[in-house]
Amino acid sequence: MSDEQTSDAWADYLAAAQRLDAVRRAASTAAGEQAATVQAAHQELIGVRARLAPQHARLVQDLRVPEVDLAPQAAEQVLAAQAVAGGPAGALAALRQARATADAADAALLGPGPDAPWRPWARNLLVYGPFAAAVLLVQIVLYLVAPSGSLPTYALLCGLSMPVLAFALGWVTLGFVYGGEGGKVDRTPLVGAVTCLTPVLLTCMGVGLLAFFR
Known part of the structure; x- marks a missing residue:
């Protein structure tokens, strides 16, 4: 055999060995992925x-649902068999879907959990509320320390400026706290305006009641 033939045979052998090694590696990777799945x-x-165990107990014991009504029907068994027909990957996907369905059932029976997102108006009350409380506190202090003759002037200044300041501070705080979530922040301006004006109304009612009973 000539040197050229020997070189060609060696090249063919190396190519075949590389293909076999690639097949072995691919089979090993596939086996590892399947085992992980x-x-x-x-x-x-x-x-x-x-x-499912506590849900089953709740339905049977608390809601008095008959056991026969909880047994899967023939059509449901066929759908389940089709869902897991794709091997471990299909079974994993079907099980994850079943867990999502169980989560939805719990949410329907028990209501939203502690991690459920708040409605914007309720969340914003936690920001507008403290500023409104500060307005009310300042107005009460001013009413107690202000001279009797200057009370209308103080009431006019506070009634016009402090609710606006509280609303502006709440507006800026909402953007600072929730602006990083992405998208436009729903500041619910009507809720903020009503919340910040409430201390003024309470102060006016209190002053009116005190003047009435004196």
Whole structure:
């Protein structure tokens, strides 16, 4: 055999060895991924069972739902078999969907959990409220320390300026606190305006009642 033939045979051997090594590596990676998927599906199955057990007990014991009504029907069994027909990956996806359904069922039965997002107006009250309380406190202090003759002037100045200042501070604070969430911040200006004007109304009512009973 000539040197050229020997070199060609060696090149063919190296190419074949490289292809075999690539196949081995691909098979090993696929086997590892499948094993990880099987393990994840097993853990997901444990979690789904743990979620369904208290729901089943609640339906049977508290709501008096018959056991026969909770058994899967033939059509549901066919759909479940089709969902897991794709192997471990399909089973994992079906189990995750089942867990999401269990979460939705808990939310429907028990209401939103402590981690559910607040409505904008309720969230904003936590910002506007302290500023409005500060306005009320300042007005009460001014009413107690202001001379009797200058009370209308103080009331006019506070009634016009302090609610506006409280609203502006609340507006800026909302942008600072919630502006990093992305998108436009819903500052609910009507809720803020009503909240910041409430101390003025309370002060006027209090002063009017005191003048009435004196």
